[in-house]
Amino acid sequence: MPWSEVMTPVPMRRVAVVVPHEALRVSLVRIAEAGCVELDRVEEAAPGAAAQRLQRLQTRPEAPAPAPSGPARPTREAAALTVLAPDLDTLEEHRDLGLLAGEAQLEERARGAVVRGEVAGLAGWCPAAEMPRLARRLAAAGGALVPLRPPPGVDPPTQLRSGPSAAFAPLVTTYGTPPYTDVDPSWPAGITYVVMFGIMFGDAGHGALLLLGALALRLGRPRRLARYRRLWPFLAGAGAAAMLAGVAYGEFFGPTGVLPVLWLNPLASPARLLAAAVVFGAGLLALAHAAGAVNRWREGGPGKALYAASGGAGLVFFLGFALGAAGLVLHRPNLAAVGAALAAAGLALVAVGVFRATTGGFAGLAETVVRLFDVVVRAGTNTLSFARLAAFGLTHAALADLVWRGTTGLAGRGAAGVVGAVALFVLGTAASFALEALVAGVQALRLEFYEIFSRLFEAEGRPFCPWHVPLAAPAEAERKVATCSPG
Template identity: 45%
Template sequence: MPWRETLSPVRMERVALVAPLEARLEMLTEVARSEAVELDLPYEPGTGPEEYNRAAEAAVVHGPVAALVGWSPSRALPDLQSALEPHGASAVVIRRPQGAQPPTLLTGDEPRRRQVPALSRLLVDTYTTVPYADLDPARIAGVAYVVMFGMMFGDAGQGALLVIAGLMIRFLKVPWLERFRRTWLFITGAGLAAVFFGFLYGEFFGPTGVIPVLWLDPLEEPIPLLVAAVVLGAALLAGSYALGTINRVREGGWGYALYARSGLAGALLFAAVGLVAWGLLASSPLILVIAGVAALLALVLMFIGLFTESGGGATGGLQASVELVDSVVQLGSNLVSFARLAAFGLTHAALMMVVWQATSALWAPDWRAVLAILVFIIGNALTFALEGLVAGIQALRLEYYELFSRVFQDEGRRFRPWNPEANDPSVTAEVSAPVERHHP
């Protein structure tokens, strides 16, 4: 499957299921078996034999024909059509109601190929259901997460332990590991990121001197590390604005994206902040003037969008002004928030230095060597557990509050295929004839 298809929800079609009156139950049996249609029913669908009768009775009847409408993945329609033809029924694609949002079915979640979702998928699902019109950032979010984790947990030795743990979960055929199987790639990726930053920091179970410092020592050069964390955050924010702009265009067109805080207007303001930083570093008045013009244009566009959303008038103007100031402050705070990547990286390095210094102080060619080894092992274990938990939580916090808040503006709804037998395998379609319900 082309990787581009994994970035968007599966294409949905509005369909009408049409069958002769006497074939309604057969049609519904095939629909349930295919798990390819979410029916629009005037009640909450249930399970059990009676559900077939209820759905049949909800059909619109016109002369000898009964019809139901719903949503179906476009690539599931050929198989559904083939299954319905022997019963004289059909699934007809109809026009989508104006303003209706189709349900979301993500690639890999189709009923016939459904798998346990990867943790990168759960990162997004825990935050929201991807709207049908939006791009699905699950894979990109997974990469961003492990990079942020690695920067805070930079230690080649402890990262290698994570890699080993991930590979063991993947390849060891141990029953109690089955429940963790979906996490293996995520854990391995986080471990590789930690190994990478560990080599950059010269950390191997602490500042042991086993590997040289390839970039900087966090405790010796905290300011460059802080700057690097903010630069990485700026790159991630730029990516979130790019995804947000694409989503705003897909949701409401270029006009909607132009004035949105998470669309072109917000991206332009963010670019203006970058130009200001560039202009100050380069001591270039021209760049600063361009940055000022870009910022002014962005603020005007954002105000127009906020004013329109508020309903206009004096109250709307006041509300738009407050939200505009809040947007500017929020942008600055979100950018600075990525400094925690450096802060927790420093914390990790400091804790490991304490462990290593204690180990070195105790080491001697006698019984104290055993004590030194115990201090080294216990210190590493405690730091591993504590910093692993902290880095995991902080990376998740940055993902949700700083990045996803720009990628998503609305919440979608999941595709729920109609299938009365989904939770009750013993149910069959052996039901009595339904009561006809005629509509003028």
């Protein structure tokens, strides 16, 4: 799959479902079973017959169901449907909540149908790749699937892609649903997150423990965490990043001497680690601005991409800001001058964009000045915020060093000291592992959301919510047919 497709949401199509009116129920059941269409719904409609019965059962105190005249019917909680319409009174009598819930959903979707003579039509959204499969299912019921033009001013719902990047999608959806036209940053955001986590949690031994945890999660162990199994690549990535950072730092369950220092010792070179973290953060912010410019272009065209503070204008300013700061730190006047010129040009573009969006006059000018001040302050504070990568990396190294010093100090005091050293090492490592894993996870998430995503997204999209209700089990469906209403 080309990268341009990997980094975009699933293509959606506006569709119409056209069926004979007498086959509307069968078609809706097939759509619900397919689970790939989001049908338009009637807002604030009165509840139908099935919904009313379901509400009565849900508000009525639990009571034993009367003995059925036919085979016993187990009480169901999950929504389900049958091809033929069941007798609603019978379902209520036997407290069949599942089938009543399914019928209530079907009634709600059926009210959204437009009926013209003997033909009924429904509109909705469907992933482009699912249209052939859905068209075949509808054709078997005498219906058809017709592509439509999207309504003016209405964006399609957003469905992020499945596959390797799906493990990182919760990072994005926790922040919000990306607009349909925007870039899907799931896998870049996931890689960025695990790298930042690794910098703060840099220890090869601790990273190996995370990898073991990822393997256990992949195998479904422990079972109570099996529902999080799809996140195992996320945990594995964090463990691998922590191991790589630990190799660079020479840390293996602390400064045990098992690994040589390949890059720097955090406690011996804190200033160098802080500088590297800030430079790394500046690079991430520049990439976020570039991705934001792409999003602004997709949302509003070249004009919005050029003048937006989270678009091209913001990118030009930030690059100038970074070059100017580098020139001052490195004592390079020429580099600082070039950076200042770029920053001024970027601010000028931002000012034009902000002022054009105001009502003009003195109020518009004042708003523009305030916004420009905010852009400048945010550029500095957000860049320096990445120093926390080094700060928490130093904290992690200091805790591991403290545990190791205590361990070696006890180990030289006889047999009792050795026992105490082992206990201290195990308990101290467990405590520092748990504390720093939590801190690194939260801080990496904070940097992802406030520093990076705030530049990617200016608006929030709407998630794709396909209607999916499975058919009842075949044996149970046969029993329901026996009690179906004549209609």
